[in-house]
Amino acid sequence: PRQINRWPSYESSEPPTDCPRVLITGGLGQLGVGLAQMLRKQYGKENVILSDIRRPPTEVYNMGPFVYADVLDYKNLRELVVNNRITWLVHYSALLSAIGEANVALARTINITGLHNVLDLALENCLRLFVPSTIGAFGPSSPRDPAPDLCIQRPRTIYGVSKVHAELMGEYLHHKYGLDFRCLRYPGVVSAHTKPGGGTTDYAVQIFHDALSSGHHECYLRSNTRLPMMHISDCHRATIEFMQAPESQLSLRTYNIAAMSFTPEEVAEEIRKHLPYLRVTYNPDTIRQTIADSWPVRFDDSNARQDWGWKPAYGLSELVTDMLASIREKKN
Numbered sequence: 069p070r071q072i073n074r075w076p077s078y079e080s081s082e083p084p085t086d087c088p089r090v091l092i093t094g095g096l097g098q099l100g101v102g103l104a105q106m107l108r109k110q111y112g113k114e115n116v117i118l119s120d121i122r123r124p125p126t127e128v129y130n131m132g133p134f135v136y137a138d139v140l141d142y143k144n145l146r147e148l149v150v151n152n153r154i155t156w157l158v159h160y161s162a163l164l165s166a167i168g169e170a171n172v173a174l175a176r177t178i179n180i181t182g183l184h185n186v187l188d189l190a191l192e193n194c195l196r197l198f199v200p201s202t203i204g205a206f207g208p209s210s211p212r213d214p215a216p217d218l219c220i221q222r223p224r225t226i227y228g229v230s231k232v233h234a235e236l237m238g239e240y241l242h243h244k245y246g247l248d249f250r251c252l253r254y255p256g257v258v259s260a261h262t263k264p265g266g267g268t269t270d271y272a273v274q275i276f277h278d279a280l281s282s283g284h285h286e287c288y289l290r291s292n293t294r295l296p297m298m299h300i301s302d303c304h305r306a307t308i309e310f311m312q313a314p315e316s317q318l319s320l321r322t323y324n325i326a327a328m329s330f331t332p333e334e335v336a337e338e339i340r341k342h343l344p345y346l347r348v349t350y351n352p353d354t355i356r357q358t359i360a361d362s363w364p365v366r367f368d369d370s371n372a373r374q375d376w377g378w379k380p381a382y383g384l385s386e387l388v389t390d391m392l393a394s395i396r397e398k399k400n
């Protein structure tokens with residue numbers, strides 16, 4: 069680490085106050101804008117800064133503060149944290165599972181070197197740091213139904229390896245230096261207004277768009293491939309509730325969170341209750357099918373439920389109803 073500061077010994081700073089000042093990296097991916105909006109409702113527009121290396125659409129600029137931040141540029145990150153009095157950092161920059169396999173060197177740089185910068189920055193500035201992990205942090209030798217919080221993790225993707233590395237580094241720095249590291253293992257996240265981009269679970273978003281546009285979805289996974297999934301608003305709420313949980317309630321620093329598990333055929337059947345003409349054909353893609361077959365089919369999230377009260381609001385039927393309504397509303 070570059071420099072380590074620990075509460076309460078770092079005298080020149082004040083301890084974090086009730087109202088956090090939040091910086092979100094990788095803010096233009098599937099999750100950043102929605103999380104920023106939910107946080108801004110609670111903490112005020114100016115207290116949540118979204119960042120990325122790309123230029124956002126005008127509507128994102130109009131929602132609240134947006135800045136350029138490259139997770140590979142430590143000085144740039146430090147300047148942002150210091151100048152904006154940041155107290156919470158949400159680190160969303162990462163290459164997902166399928167795109168990571170096609171760009172291993174880039175995935176290693178962003179997911180591992182970028183993470184090291186963020187860990188150092190969090191230690192140096194006494195930040196509360198959230199890093200998402202994933203069902204992808206498990207592998208073929210992990211228990212799959214359900215996967216508990218603590219078990220064998222031998223993922224076979226660079227994405228999975230980088231996420232196990234993040235879990236272990238964060239926990240190590242928590243135990244050694246008191247870093248307030250918090251990590252949730254997300255299932256596949258299903259969202260109407262933002263695209264996932266490069267994951268193995270992306271079909272679960274695309275199928276809704278195809279159902280409403282052409283009525284035909286060609287699925288790159290087999291019809292019976294079961295994976296854990298979650299509605300995006302549950303994912304945001306879990307993240308915020310976990311970030312707000314007092315440290316004394318956390319028996320772990322990395323928790324599974326679950327909501328539902330389904331197969332392509334099951335989600336298609338549920339969509340057909342609204343759109344009976346939906347046709348799905350299956351054309352499994354070797355890379356993504358192999359990845360999906362190595363992941364848990366269900367998550368055991370009992371520790372999250374017990375320690376900080378996690379409870380999902382959306383099951384499969386609520387998710388399908390909401391997705392179809394939200395996509396239709398956006399089109400009109």
Ligand code: AKB
Pocket residue numbers: 164165166201202203204227254255256257264266267268269270
């Ligand atoms: C992916 O499919 O790579 C992600 C994930 C489950 O982490 N959506």
